[in-house]
Amino acid sequence: MNALISTALAGVVMMFAGLFIRNKQHIKFVAIAALLIVSVANLAELSTIEGGSRTVLGMVTVSHFSILFNAIAFGATLIYFLLSGSAFEKVGEHVADYFALVFFILSGITLASSFSNLLMLFLAIEIISIPQYILAGSNKRTPKSSEASLKYFLMGSFSTGILLMGITLIYGAAGTFNIEELGLGNGDINPLALCGIILLAFALSFKVSAAPFHFWTPDVYDGSPTVFTSFMATVVKAGSFIAFIRIFHGAFTGTNISAHWQLLLSLVTAATLLIGNFTAVFQQSVKRMLAYSSIAQAGFMLFAVISMNKYATQGIILYAAAYSVATIGVFAVTMKLKDYTFDGFNGLARTQPVLAVTTAIFVCSLAGIPLTAGFFAKYFVLTAAVQQGNLLWLVVLAVLCAAISAYYYFRVIIAMYFKQGEPATKEEITGGFKVMLVITAAIVILLGVFPGLLLNLI
């Protein structure tokens, strides 16, 4: 609850900061300070929880898991603010409002990690979505940004409609919104509930850009200002996944009912892995490649949804952290370059060795190379699926797809180290930026060597 209240307040503070503070640099500092306070408030709640979890008014259940996930989301956002916060100023004039919207998204994510009522699920998804529609269209100088915003808004509202329809059907079958009291699938399956679950699965698959509901992703991620794409593809996606996992593991685990949606979602996972990886291979722009890679990574995160055991919860925590941090890093470097294509990276190792080394580490983590965080993240979600027993075919497919993904990730490394070129940067690379990049890369390696640092906290 602390996290929810403090993020909402931080959003309001940012709105007023825009009124009183003229210097855009100072607005960024206010945002970073606010985020630090929010993180402390979130962690302070750990001591107040007795017996694992605390339910507020039957709507929100705060647990160690939700607080840990919030901490990861806030930490990733902090890295994002420090690395890319100054790029907010280049998008448009309403810098403070963009920060406010980011804080509102964060309050949606805190809800997504702790809801225990279908109404709160709906609110969480909407609070996450609506600021994104605005951030996508915030660059009014290019029509591409407006197009991305409109496209995202129309499709997103439609999928919210489907989500609501699903919630309605589940309410009709169970007579309650409370996910602990739903009790679906332990006796006879009510077809209404099954329909509701399918619709819910579709709507949430759209939100996490799983195939075949992914068509909006490349256009929206490509058209939005890069600085906001970086946030949408990482922290927000992880937040939507937590909502997905909470509802499906929390309410639909009845023995008769889980087999139905597990089959459906394993097909979705297979499609996501194949489409994401194969399309990413053919991209020429790094930004667009990252958009497809985010679809491919969503395929791996879906493993945590379809396998219901301890490894899945650990896996999604680790995956959220590893994927978010590494992708934020790659985006931060990409944003500094003039040319977003692979050729724009040619010869970066010679002109900017620090940028090249850190980018190589981030990309290795995304590909799942050992000693980086991405390796253990993939290891845990795949172990979860192996433990499940009947998903071996999917695991084999995932391993093959991970091998394919190495191709397009390593293209970045090859461009940086083995090709000649004069990569043009948009601005002077400051020492502070380099230090932040090195710290971020250190986090990626630290989590890759000692994943227990995060996992022991659950």
Added chain:
Amino acid sequence: MGMSLQQIVFGVLSIISIISALGVILSKNPVTSVLCLIVTFFTIAGHYIMLNAQFLAVVHIIVYAGAIMVLFLFVIMLMNLNAEIEPQKRSWLKYAGAISGGALLLVLLAALREASVSSLQPGAVEIGLISNLGKTLFSTYVLPFEVSSILFLSAMVGAVVIGKKEGHES
């Protein structure tokens, strides 16, 4: 077995709402679509009244049929939309939409046919009155009620960000 008055009213309302909803999507002229949508809203409000949700029915008419529909009509008038400038959609897209929508309809219909819906009893007459609604809203559902203010706040910030003119930058 004769039908009760309630069943007759329900049937008539449902038929009108389905026909007018079809009119919304099938009509070529946007103004006709909007007018059909207004009829649909009124029939849905009728359903609310039959469920003893009088306040909801009134709000539904004021907000949707009143405010939002007027906005729709204004937009249509200002943009001078008519059938001629409606973009031609590719035909395979239409077929794909019809097939997938039809498949969903089939699944939902099959599920509804199988479902055992316990007969719905409308609550007491005064259950939909504003005082009872207010009591529930501020006791059981106070948290979602308050949290939705974050949603509206972010939408308002968005309206300002999107709507306000940017200064004279290049």
